[in-house]
Amino acid sequence: MLRCLIVDDSPWFLDAARALLDREGVTVVGVASNGVEAQRRVAELRPDVVLLDIDLGGESGFELARRLQPEDGRPPARLILISTHDEEDYAELIAASPAVGFLPKVTLSATAVRGLLDEHSGRVSGLRGT
Numbered sequence: 001m002l003r004c005l006i007v008d009d010s011p012w013f014l015d016a017a018r019a020l021l022d023r024e025g026v027t028v029v030g031v032a033s034n035g036v037e038a039q040r041r042v043a044e045l046r047p048d049v050v051l052l053d054i055d056l057g058g059e060s061g062f063e064l065a066r067r068l069q070p071e072d073g074r075p076p077a078r079l080i081l082i083s084t085h086d087e088e089d090y091a092e093l094i095a096a097s098p099a100v101g102f103l104p105k106v107t108l109s110a111t112a113v114r115g116l117l118d119e120h121s122g123r124v125s126g127l128r129g130t
Helices: 011-023 035-045 061-067 087-096 110-128
Strands: 003-007 027-032 049-053 078-083 101-104
Touching: 003 011, 003 035, 011 027, 011 110, 027 035, 035 049, 035 061, 049 061, 049 110, 061 078, 061 087, 078 087, 078 110, 087 101, 101 110
Parallel strands: 003 027, 003 049, 049 078, 078 101
Antiparallel strands: none
16 A cells, blocks of 8 residues: 655645545545645655645745655655646756656546656666666
8 A cells, every 4th residue: 555645735735635545545644734744744654655746835845855855764755746837847856856756736646646656666676777
């Protein structure tokens, strides 16, 4: 079972995304609406994946993505950046981030999340020669 944390400053989106993903078989273990809350939730809940809005009402999702990387040597949660903006608008920042990729909010689904994670796992495995 895939365990997910959603980080977004829109209460409406948090509710809608949680309901959608829960219905599609992804366990949403928690939500956060700002960076401080997200850092606390990631440490407490240790989700498999974090869906992270790139614009948290004045807070940068890109900066938060860097801060969510653990410093204690444990494996990080995989990060997927989400937004209502087009991926092309932020392509360089997305590529430079620790996120495994990007999903537009309008295409968010369990299938899309799993597909992006599988695609990233394949790229990582391919780089290691396995």
